Amino acid sequence: MLLALTHPGMRRSTYLYVVGGVMQACYLPFTTIVFRDRGVPLEAIGALGALNSLLALAAGPVWGHLADAVLGRVVAFRLAIVAAAAGVLLFALGPAAGIPGAALAAFAGAGLVPLLDAIGMEHLAEHGGDWGPLRALTSGSYALTCIASGALVAAGGAFVIGPIYGLGATAVLLGTAGLRVRGGFTATSSEAADQQRQRAAEERAERNEYPGGNAEIAVAGSWRNRFGTASLAFQRSPGLAPFLLLSLLANLGAGLFYAYGSLRIQELVRASGGGDGSSYVALAATIAATVEIPFFLAGAAIAARLGLRALYVMGLLGIGVCSVIYALSPSAELLVVARGLIGIGYSGMLLASVLSIRAIVPDELQATGQALFQSVSYGLAIAIAALAGGLIYGAIGSAPLFALAALILFACIPLALRVAAR
Incomplete structure (x- = not known):
């Protein structure tokens, strides 16, 4: 299970999941308490949370389309990182109580996890393994970093959030240097893709695997039908x-x-x-x-x-x-x-x-x-x-x-x- 993550082809994804947890631990635990410290009423905090959730809901398909049909997953992931860092910096600096920065961070954040999962699951599909241990790396780095980030924010105030998140974002960006993935639209025919998925399903059945949160979740379906297959x-x-x-x-x-x-x-x-x-x-x-x-x-x-x-x-x-x-x-x-x-x-x-x-x-x-x-x-x-x-x-x-x-x-x-x- 864990050995699969040490495969040479998985090391890049392993690194990204680890430093991704570090980056998120510098911002996510503190948003509501910073708003409260800045005098934002509870009712307004709730409204802001609702608006940012709806903004992220709308942003998800945008990031998916950019990744699968326009820019490619790696470039879209980099763009999401830069946008998130800019939003968190605005939040930390505090214009308008940090509300515009939190909105930008919510919009960008809607792309961070899905795009990272798409990259990681493609590597899992190629080299073997399951999503659970990969996700556990993020939880581990998040847990460890929260201790340090909490001490820094307690000592330096909300402003500290911007620089430390920026350092984490820089570490994630460095991990994407030279990264290549095959995901997104290709000229592979629908029939060939169906045959490939059928073979994968037959192999799973032969191995008697329990259906898991594995790579098929991210790669099934072509980019052209993702928005038209809900019904x-x-x-x-x-x-x-x-x-x-x-x-x-x-x-x-x-x-x-x-x-x-x-x-x-x-x-x-x-x-x-x-x-x-x-x-x-x-x-x-x-x-x-x-x-x-x-x-x-x-x-x-x-x-x-x-x-x-x-x-x-x-x-x-x-x-x-x-x-x-x-x-x-x-x-x-x-x-x-x-x-x-x-x-x-x-x-x-x-x-x-x-x-x-x-x-x-x-x-x-x-x-x-x-x-x-x-x-x-x-x-x-x-x-x-x-x-x-x-x-x-x-x-x-x-x-x-x-x-x-x-x-x-x-x-x-x-x-x-x-x-x-x-």
Whole structure:
């Protein structure tokens, strides 16, 4: 599993996933608490989160088209890195409370992860391996970097975010020097592509492999039909619509936590006279990302042993129980430690979702199926959660918000036991 990542053909992707986690750890944990420090009301923070989620939702197809049909994946990835660094720098400098910079970073960020995954999965398809261990590298580097970035931001303030993110972006850009991939539009006929996918499916069946979040997810389908196959995916996959409904509801509940968990920690730290809370927030992110690592490393094995439905329910329980703790506990230290449950919940739900889409949707429509899942789960659901959560938090406080998150997550368990793939 891990040995595949040391293959000479995988070293570049391995490097990019590691430094990508370093780069993201210099910005993502601090956005909401910086807005709060700058006097942005909770309701406005929620509205900004919703708008940025919708902006990222709209930007995803743009980056995909640039990568597959116009610039190529490597050039588009570089452009996304530069744009993200510019956005984070504007956010750190603080014009208009950093709102324009956060918007640019959201637009660019919509291209970073999908394009990196497309590059990494193409290498996996060529040299063998699974996506889980590769994703675990990002969680590991993210966890380690959060400790250092939290200390730097606590000492130097929000301005520090710009330069340290810029250093991480530079390291990622250096890793793309000389990078070549074959992805994107080619003259390969549809018939030949279908035959190739059929042979791959037959080989998997012969090896009795458990369907995994592997390279086929990124490379199935041509660039010309990715935007026109959604209706076909629903027609040929009766279980897709119910599963997307589950994803919408579950990530609505999880999104309430993701959007405001850090603010609750900051609130308690400030109340106790412990500073701005950035080091606490960074430590919480470190704990969550660290817990993710073993689950991503052993994701396919866990799914094979427990089943996808049990794995999804485990994810719902992890985030739900953590939300209950956040609703009831007045201890910032306990909230930081409890974030380990988010690592279990996030990895469990993500793995079960990727593998469920892999099982529900035909191979030739995998790109469409995965894109629909991402759009519903991390675009629409997060936008609704950010907007509604800000109104609830601002009007009646944090306890009802996190209690509602837990209620939604627990209510999704019966649905998950019915519609997730077995």
